[in-house]
Amino acid sequence: MGSEGGDVLAIRASQVSSELARVRQRGLGNLEKRSHNQEPVKAEKLTRLADKLNEIRQLRLHGRDALIRRILLDCIAAYKDRGNETEADLLRLLFFDPDPPHRRTPRDLLRLAQKRYGPDDAQRFADMRRDLFGRFGTFLIAYVQESVEEVGHSQIATNPDIFILSPDFWPSGGTRDLTGVWRSHYAYRSSSRDNQQFESDAHYLVLKQNGDSLVAESLPNVEGSYVRLLLQVDGSIASGTWTERTSPTKYYRGATYHGVIQMVVDPRGRRLKGKWLGFDTEFNIQVGDWTLTWLEGAIDETTLKKYAKKV
Known part of the structure; x- marks a missing residue:
């Protein structure tokens, strides 16, 4: 894919996953090591992502090791903040020595990670790492x-050096699967309060996809409110209806409202943004x-318990 002024860089999730495995195996700090039987680690896509993050955040880091170290630290922390605590802790242990003075080797870190988080069987732990990466x-x-979008460079037409995802980003052979846990919020004006604008309380929704149909329902929350969306996806547009039962303890005292909604699905399938009417x-x-x-994409009982009553 290209656009006027330059090419759009396509990075596949499978490519990054393979490069993560190679970086882990060699170890941070040794990526450029060259010997009679070793060449520098090939991690072009990961390096490109790290360089982009360095550029837009003006970090002024130099050298591939420093760039990759920083992107891993930042992304693992963000991954943890979004509810993936155990997986983030495992990732950190695979790449970073928890006790730096010991200077453990990548093999030592792997053994320590397996002892703390993995199954005893080596093949099962290898499969676990591959899925995690x-x-x-x-x-x-x-x-x-x-991060690119946060600094206002999300328009490919005017900023062509933007990352897009190749089809293998989607887990089911090129078809977007939006199933997972989503955070929902909307803005509204209250005609009974001088038409002031408010932000809704956040809801965590479990979204299930069946073909082009989406059903999203809120998980139990501390306020006792409930939200449900019924959507049909056509290309990058999701259209349908919404229903909300408000909190019985807050301003609207358990009143139920409903209406229609249309949203744009971003190319990564990680954000739906649009307008409601009601x-x-x-x-x-x-x-x-x-x-x-x-x-996150998991909707098993353990995962849903993490988000129930979280807000």
Whole structure:
């Protein structure tokens, strides 16, 4: 894919995953090591992502080791903040010595990580790492893309050196699967309070996809409110209806509202952003922004418990 003024750089999650494995095996600090039986580690895509992060954040880091070290530290921390505590801790242990004076080798770190987090069987632990690097590679690309967008360079037409994801980003052979846990919030104006604008309380939604149909329902929260979205996806557009039962203890005292909604699915499938339309307490038609932000793809019972009553 290209655009006027330059080429768009396509980075595949599978490529980043493979490069993460190579970096782990060699060890940070040794990526440029050259000997009679070793060449510098090939990690072109990971280096490109790290360089982009360095550029947009004006970190002024020099050298591939420093760049990759920084992107791993930042992304592992962000991965943990988004609810992946155990996986983030495992990733950190695979790449970073928890007790630097010991200067453990990559093999030592691997053994320590397996002892703390992995199954005893070496092959099962290898499979576990491969799957983890796949998920983290996907997250890492999305993290850099989000960082690009934060500084206002999200328009490919005017800023062509923007990362896009090749089809293998999507886990099911090129079809987007939006199933997972999402954070939801929207903006609204209250006609009964001088038309002031407010931000809704955040909800964590479990979204399930069946073909082009999406059903997203909020997990239990401390306020006792409930949100449900029924959407149909057509290309990059998701359209449908919404329903909200408000908190019984807050201003709207458990009232139920509903309306229609249309959202744009971003190319990474990690954000849905659009507009809702519906009636208010005085039966005026209101409109406002609504955003869903992807947190993780798992929807098993253990994962959902992490988000229930979190807000």
